[in-house]
Amino acid sequence: MSNKALNRKVYIICGSLLAMLLVLLGVIAINKLNYRKTLLSEGIRTNASVLNKYHVTSNTGKIKRSYLELAVFEDTTTVAKQKVKEINKEPKSINDKIDILFENFGTSKTPTTEYKSLTYLVSLEQYGSIKIGESKTFVYLKGEVENGVLLDALE
Incomplete structure (x- = not known):
């Protein structure tokens, strides 16, 4: 094998390894961008x-x-x-009005x-x-x- 043919094989191997590395870095960058978009939306x-x-x-x-x-x-x-109670009637006493007012207080x-x-x-x-x-x-x-x-x- 001549020196020229050996150099050509080395260039082909190194070039293909570099191309695979660039593709891998591109995929990682795209995944990171998609993750950040998902974080913002969801x-x-x-x-x-x-x-x-x-x-x-x-x-x-x-x-x-x-x-x-x-x-x-x-x-x-x-x-x-909490259980949401449907009220069909108007509250009769002041105690009923207060109970309805504070039913969901502090749980948001x-x-x-x-x-x-x-x-x-x-x-x-x-x-x-x-x-x-x-x-x-x-x-x-x-x-x-x-x-x-x-x-x-x-x-």
Whole structure:
């Protein structure tokens, strides 16, 4: 086999590997965009409280990554279900009127589960604009709280 034929085979093999790598990266990018669109359209929005924020630094003191620790309620969309009574007659006494007034009081968005603590990677500019104790909107798909995103980062 000559040197020219060997070079041609190497170029073909390297080119095909590069093409497969580019296709793989394209598929990953498209899946990520579709996931973000799904989060915007179908995502569950909840308030997340910032518990802590910190940097991971290198040995030289350069900031590598910035993290937020968030307290997120997993299921705030669950509304406490109460029996709805159909009233056929007008209330007769003041006690009936008060009972009807407070029938569904305080059940609209009551969290039914404990909060979950998440560590979330943020950019340096987001890190500087967020304060500890602040409340932010967190978006996630049902059952995938770990893959959620801050609403500010989606828009």
